[in-house]
Amino acid sequence: MLLAASGCEQPGRGITMTAPPPKPLRLATPTQGYHLDAAARAKVPPGIDASALERLLASVVPERRDEILAYFQVPPDRPDRGYLMRIDDPELQAILEEVWAPMWDHAGATDAQLAEHAFPFPGREIALARRAAARDTARH
Secondary structure, X not given: OHHXXXXXXXOOOOOOOOOOOOOOOEOOOOOOOOOOOXXXXXXXXXXXXXXXXXXXXXXXXXXXXXXXXXXXXXXXXXXXXXXXXXXXXXXXXXXXXXXXXXXXXXXXXXXXXXXHOOOOOOOHHHHHHHHHHHHHHHHO
16 A cells, blocks of 8 residues: 555646756867858957957857857947857856957056956956066066
């Protein structure tokens, strides 16, 4: 009797279904030799490191590359799209920081503005390190 009772569905309890985990954005190994074609590279705005953008795109699954690239195209495919400044994958975020780092100089950020994080751009730590290295080189 106990076995039969424990095998019955209990009223009031729903069936629990779990969604499959989301597909990872990052490839296990970046696509070797991935490059933007000349037309796509020409649409990358000043202040964005196109080589770092290629490394970022080579590191993501192919079906998401165009979506990510669209954030860095001028004119944007969709003016309401905004900017890609954060990716919840630490390895991809590190590359995204490199993509944005030159924007600090392009925007004319002073050393004080860099120190204060006056602009919302990623890549501040890289920009700070590059400026410090440039000052060190200039002194020697």
